[in-house]
Amino acid sequence: MKKELIELKVNGRMRELAVxxxxxxxxxxxxxxxxxxxxxxxxxxxCGACTVLVDGTPMLSCTLLAASCQEQEITTVEGISEHxxxxxxxxxxxxxxxxxxxxxxxxxxxxxxxxxxxxPNPSDEEIREALSGNLCRCTGYSQMxxxxxxxxxxxxxxxxxx
Amino acid sequence: xxxxGKANGKxxxxxxxxxxxxxxxxxxxxxxxxxxxxxxxDLKLPRMxxxxxxxxxxxxxxxxxxxxxxxxxxxxxxxxxxAHDLTGLGMVPCxxxxxxxxxxxxxxxxxxxxxxxxxxxxxxxxxxxYTARDAAEAIEVDYEPLPVVxxxxxxxxxxxxxxxxxxxxxxxxxxxxxNGDIQSAFKKADRVVKQRVIxxxxxxxxxxxxxxxxxxxxxxxxxxxxxxxxxxxLLRTQISVMVGLPxxxxxxxxxxxxxxxxSKLNVYAxxxxxxxxxxxxxxxxxxxxxxxxxxxxxxHGRDTINDLELALKKDGRIxxxxxxxxxxxxxxxxxxxxxxxxLTALMQxxxxxxxxxxxxxxxxxxNKMSTDAYRGAGRPEATYNIERIMDVAAHELGMDxxxxxxxxxxxxxxxxxxxxxxxxxxxxxxxxxxxxxLRLSGYDSLRRRQKSGWKNGKYYGVGxxxxxxxxxxxxxxATPAGGWESGTVRIEPTGKVTVLxxxxxxxxxxxxxxxxxxxDELGIHPEDVNVVHGDTLAxxxxxxxxxxxxxxxxxxxAYLATQKLKTKMARLAAHLLxxxxxxxxxxxxxxxxxxxxxxxxxxxxxxxxxTARNIPAGFEPGLEATHFFEPSNFTFPFGAHxxxxxxxxxxxxxxxxxYVAVDDCGNVINPMLVDGQIHGGIxxxxxxxxxxxxxxxxxxxxxxxxMMDYALPKAHLLxxxxxxxxxxxxxxxxxxxxxxxxxxTIASTPCVxxxxxxxxxxxxxKHIDMPLKPERVWxxxxxxxxxxxxxxxxxxxxSSSRAKxxxxxxxxxxxxxA
Numbered sequence: 002m003k004k005e006l007i008e009l010k011v012n013g014r015m016r017e018l019a020v021x022x023x024x025x026x027x028x029x030x031x032x033x034x035x036x037x038x039x040x041x042x043x044x045x046x047x048c049g050a051c052t053v054l055v056d057g058t059p060m061l062s063c064t065l066l067a068a069s070c071q072e073q074e075i076t077t078v079e080g081i082s083e084h085x086x087x088x089x090x091x092x093x094x095x096x097x098x099x100x101x102x103x104x105x106x107x108x109x110x111x112x113x114x115x116x117x118x119x120x121p122n123p124s125d126e127e128i129r130e131a132l133s134g135n136l137c138r139c140t141g142y143s144q145m146x147x148x149x150x151x152x153x154x155x156x157x158x159x160x161x162x163x
Numbered sequence: 164x165x166x167x168g169k170a171n172g173k174x175x176x177x178x179x180x181x182x183x184x185x186x187x188x189x190x191x192x193x194x195x196x197x198x199x200x201x202x203x204x205d206l207k208l209p210r211m212x213x214x215x216x217x218x219x220x221x222x223x224x225x226x227x228x229x230x231x232x233x234x235x236x237x238x239x240x241x242x243x244x245x246a247h248d249l250t251g252l253g254m255v256p257c258x259x260x261x262x263x264x265x266x267x268x269x270x271x272x273x274x275x276x277x278x279x280x281x282x283x284x285x286x287x288x289x290x291x292x293y294t295a296r297d298a299a300e301a302i303e304v305d306y307e308p309l310p311v312v313x314x315x316x317x318x319x320x321x322x323x324x325x326x327x328x329x330x331x332x333x334x335x336x337x338x339x340x341x342n343g344d345i346q347s348a349f350k351k352a353d354r355v356v357k358q359r360v361i362x363x364x365x366x367x368x369x370x371x372x373x374x375x376x377x378x379x380x381x382x383x384x385x386x387x388x389x390x391x392x393x394x395x396x397l398l399r400t401q402i403s404v405m406v407g408l409p410x411x412x413x414x415x416x417x418x419x420x421x422x423x424x425x426s427k428l429n430v431y432a433x434x435x436x437x438x439x440x441x442x443x444x445x446x447x448x449x450x451x452x453x454x455x456x457x458x459x460x461x462x463h464g465r466d467t468i469n470d471l472e473l474a475l476k477k478d479g480r481i482x483x484x485x486x487x488x489x490x491x492x493x494x495x496x497x498x499x500x501x502x503x504x505x506l507t508a509l510m511q512x513x514x515x516x517x518x519x520x521x522x523x524x525x526x527x528x529x530n531k532m533s534t535d536a537y538r539g540a541g542r543p544e545a546t547y548n549i550e551r552i553m554d555v556a557a558h559e560l561g562m563d564x565x566x567x568x569x570x571x572x573x574x575x576x577x578x579x580x581x582x583x584x585x586x587x588x589x590x591x592x593x594x595x596x597x598x599x600x601l602r603l604s605g606y607d608s609l610r611r612r613q614k615s616g617w618k619n620g621k622y623y624g625v626g627x628x629x630x631x632x633x634x635x636x637x638x639x640x641a642t643p644a645g646g647w648e649s650g651t652v653r654i655e656p657t658g659k660v661t662v663l664x665x666x667x668x669x670x671x672x673x674x675x676x677x678x679x680x681x682x683d684e685l686g687i688h689p690e691d692v693n694v695v696h697g698d699t700l701a702x703x704x705x706x707x708x709x710x711x712x713x714x715x716x717x718x719x720x721a722y723l724a725t726q727k728l729k730t731k732m733a734r735l736a737a738h739l740l741x742x743x744x745x746x747x748x749x750x751x752x753x754x755x756x757x758x759x760x761x762x763x764x765x766x767x768x769x770x771x772x773x774t775a776r777n778i779p780a781g782f783e784p785g786l787e788a789t790h791f792f793e794p795s796n797f798t799f800p801f802g803a804h805x806x807x808x809x810x811x812x813x814x815x816x817x818x819x820x821x822y823v824a825v826d827d828c829g830n831v832i833n834p835m836l837v838d839g840q841i842h843g844g845i846x847x848x849x850x851x852x853x854x855x856x857x858x859x860x861x862x863x864x865x866x867x868x869x870m871m872d873y874a875l876p877k878a879h880l881l882x883x884x885x886x887x888x889x890x891x892x893x894x895x896x897x898x899x900x901x902x903x904x905x906x907x908t909i910a911s912t913p914c915v916x917x918x919x920x921x922x923x924x925x926x927x928x929k930h931i932d933m934p935l936k937p938e939r940v941w942x943x944x945x946x947x948x949x950x951x952x953x954x955x956x957x958x959x960x961x962s963s964s965r966a967k968x969x970x971x972x973x974x975x976x977x978x979x980x981a
Binding site for chain 2: 021047
């Protein structure tokens with residue numbers, strides 16, 4: 002299949018790529034850009050391990066054609082840090098045991114990052130609802146909730162300190 | 164934590180624990196939460212090719228012809244291979260030997276017949292993944308369909324299609340475990356309670372699908388295999404046998420592994436074939452499983468039919484237990500397939516005193532993927548059997564299920580306790596865990612709510628499960644490939660410590676817990692301890708991670724290696740300080756002589772061991788020690804879980820509104836990680852109780868073989884878990900740790916089913932098979948109500964009498980018995 006030239010802004014950097022029109026975004030990120038943080042878990046958009054932000058919206062990159070993201074801004078787990086250090090949610094995951102095998106973690110980090118950006122103070126139910134599109138087989142989600150709540154608290158303390 | 168110090172180095176005063184017992188953050192996390200770690204499929208080698216498989220779409224058929232021309236003609240295809248091309252490649256291994264076991268040959272690619280959907284028939288290697296998959300689809304296979312059998316009972320009938328003709332039967336084995344006078348137990352019984360329960364087939368679905376990358380360097384005669392495995396060393400041995408290289412030429416690396424749950428405790432066809440192809444083609448080859456392949460062709464769990472009969476006195480005392488089990492092997496034996504139901508037999512008595520037992524198991528071949536170890540591996544089935552029949556018995560006797568359990572517990576002073584199945588339970592206080600669970604759950608108020616609910620058409624249920632499991636697997640005499648573990652501790656010249664462990668963690672966090680353990684022993688910081696695992700070239704031979712063994716067996720090996728080092732360090736310190744070795748004590752970063760008058764820093768001492776200019780006569784330079792730890796027994800963690808549910812009378816929908824777990828895994832190294840194991844285990848066990856079921860139809864097709872269709876527990880479906888623990892150290896290892904990887908899964912499944920059946924007992928529902936989907940629960944309610952209308956129940960039936968009695972006696976019973 003003839004390759005197409007596309008431009009993607011990935012983690013703040015403009016990238017020019019020649020990709021087959023059938024290639025999904027996940028594989029372009031993993032193979033062409035060596036950004037292997039986003040994971041392939043289900044092949045059919047049901048597990049959330051491949052979640053990335055496309056123009057700020059969480060999208061499942063395993064079923065999204067790369068060519069359809071022309072000139073859009075893609076954020077992966079590798080680009081999620083804040084001011085050169087871990088994002089609040091990443092730090093909280095480490096503090097509270099939010100990750101075990103780590104395979105689903107990048108997808109969750111992206112999902113939670115988005116949740117907190119659109120709803121800085123979600124209720125327990127809203128958190129559970131937001132997470133329900135991502136699957137984890139290790140944790141039972143409990144320590145993820147703790148991490149998310151800790152991240153919200155940290156953000157609020159940070160805001161209060163300003 | 165208070166530790167049993169028996170195996171400590173002689174003469175070395177024990178340091179107070181600084182790191183052990185702390186919620187230390189995981190050393191693994193920085194790379195995982197930033198997505199910078201490498202799982203097998205993240206690896207890319209120069210000149211790497213991609214592999215894809217053509218798999219059988221038929222459950223049972225003869226292969227008449229395989230046409231590969233179209234596939235070979237595709238640009239980018241490097242090679243196409245069928246069974247005939249695999250000269251010199253060995254079979255898929257099974258490690259189990261037992262009398263009368265029918266062990267069929269298990270070729271890497273199907274030869275004349277296919278026996279389950281997903282069986283590999285051909286392999287394609289191509290320049291890129293898309294081409295490999297297109298070519299695998301372009302291979303044409305002519306199948307002559309054969310009759311299919313997926314149902315175990317039908318498979319044992321005389322006119323059933325036979326899956327392996329040489330055996331003339333689908334019976335893979337029979338296994339019996341009998342002890343005590345079962346005839347007289349049933350003769351003396353006031354009550355015999357019977358129930359058939361089905362433990363449905365599950366898919367493990369680790370989030371990371373399997374993946375294998377093989378590279379062969381002919382000059383060095385070095386085959387390197389990266390694989391998502393729980394057992395790198397055992398895999399290395401098997402790969403060397405399969406591909407015909409000396410074991411010293413094979414290196415297996417388990418890089419980051421994304422969960423296993425037993426599904427990666429195996430040796431798969433692809434793990435032999437992909438490296439063999441890399442040798443043939445002279446280029447690195449990678450295969451990464453699709454999720455569809457993961458569900459059709461990675462092992463499954465459970466799938467047993469269990470007929471239970473419990474003989475009791477009318478006061479609830481158990482006299483005997485009779486169990487008949489049919490265990491579905493699938494079409495072939497994978498590494499441990501026939502072993503799993505035998506673990507069910509061993510643990511069938513649960514945490515009860517049972518004078519007589521009679522267990523018979525038949526392993527059965529069907530046209531399905533093999534079953535094998537899945538989180539708990541035989542013990543969840545045992546626990547489900549005993550905990551369900553205990554509840555059925557309690558309802559039939561009109562007793563509170565808690566009271567019935569407590570009545571049959573051994574007392575704490577009876578430990579070590581020898582069970583009717585011949586195991587020796589190390590240490591336990593069953594009364595204490597149930598007492599705590601009752602208090603935490605507010606059991607009596609839950610019972611009051613239930614009683615008033617029943618009057619108002621609301622169905623509240625309370626489920627209890629008291630469990631014991633077998634962990635720290637295990638003494639070598641009881642395991643197929645050795646039950647020991649290796650640990651090497653090396654203090655490098657700069658004072659940094661490398662720990663090499665034969666355990667192969669894949670999410671459990673032993674890089675952190677082992678560092679905590681060794682840091683405390685040496686008086687250093689866990690940041691200075693680097694735990695290395697999963698590389699057979701770096702780590703001495705080991706067994707791996709499964710059966711809740713990594714810390715209890717592997718951690719002990721590292722601990723004992725450290726004791727050897729400490730003895731050596733004390734000798735050198737004594738030499739340098741002019742003291743006696745027995746007087747040397749380890750402080751934080753320093754070693755001191757008697758009365759701490761003279762001391763030497765940890766760093767200086769280590770450097771002295773390497774510069775070796777001033778050492779005692781005969782002192783071996785360097786600081787490295789290895790210990791292979793052979794445990795004297797298994798360990799037996801235990802606990803009590805209580806679930807509270809509400810069943811919607813209109814729809815059959817179940818809501819779990821409270822879940823309390825009181826577990827005892829002995830001493831705890833990192834409470835955050837132990838809690839995480841329990842949470843995840845409960846979720847997985849709840850998944851079986853409520854949602855998960857891998858369904859094969861009559862034609863042997865999996866009807867829910869994607870993650871979209873196979874119902875895994877999601878965040879919004881699970882309740883909040885309330886955790887508590889008791890600590891009963893084991894005498895089996897010097898750290899007193901028991902293992903915790905499977906406890907939650909073992910306890911939660913019967914707990915939830917007991918709760919739902921309890922809620923509906925007022926309608927006369929005795930048992931519902933899993934998963935408790937609304938439709939199934941609703942049907943059970945309808946059926947019970949219909950039969951109640953046909954045959955009006957007298958007022959004194961046990962279920963209605965319990966309903967009337969209301970407030971339970973259990974808390975009182977627990978207090979008086981404990």
